[in-house]
Amino acid sequence: MGQLTTPLNTPSLKHNPLYPKQVLKRWVQPQPSEISSRPLDIRKQHVRIVHQERQTSLTEKLSVAVQGLAPFTRKVTAERQKLQENLPAVAQDIPCCKATEALLEDVRQQATDYMNLLGLGAVEMSLSLVHSTSCPRLHEDSVKVRCLCTYLGEGTLFVEDRHVDRQQLQLWLGQDTGGFKLRKNALVHQANPGDVLYLKGSAYPGNAGRGAVHRSPDGASVENPRLVLRLDPASSHPCDCC
Ligand SMILES: [Fe+2]
Secondary structure, three states: OOOOOOOOOOOOHHHOOOOOHHHHHHHHOOOOOOEEOOHHHHHOOOOOEEEEOOOOOHHHHHHHHOOOOOOEEEEEEEEHHHHHHHHHHHHOOOOOOHHHHHHHHHHHHHHHHHHHHHOOOEEEEEEEEEOOOOOOOOEOOOOOEEEEEEEEOOOOEEEOHHHEEEEEEEEEOOEEEEEEEEOOOOOEEEOOOOOEEEEEOOOOOOOOOOOOEEEOOOOOOOOOOEEEEEEEEOOOOOOOOO
């Protein structure tokens, strides 16, 4: 008593003519998202982007600390055991203050998490202050997994592969820019300041030609600089885009 049963003569949904084929197909086989908020998911085959949203008070403090500074990129490679020792060099272009100390502590934590996630013994950290759009084209990186964190300014733009037409390159002012073209009604995401992005690149095993597609945001300037951290495996020879 009380048990719900389906009458034997009820036609199954699969054969119900009221449901068009396309709708039924989507219902039966939903496409898993390529974007996750959990770092460990980057190991899953269908996940290409991890977007960790964070609330941070660093942005406001750092905007004062970098005021008037010329653009710079500072790269530091550190083995796991010497991370603490080598860390300060990555922020040597920023005057030492409480904001810089908080920044270094966050970079240390990000670098440690990144090495743990990928099982690395060393990491290349790159901190850049930019006054322009560093990588305006939609592209993939030729690395295994890249970590990006924009501390100040607009965050990186990223898009799921199903919204990208990799066969067609974007034309801009009649010239081939080399960037991928977005499909119609493509959904483009953007990280907020402080958010952490893991982007699976084309060098990740089994991901050749399917690296996470992303680009730098527009609008960086002298008045609105971006401060961006990039983490890569130390042994790779990554491109400088962010
Ligand atoms: Fe990139």
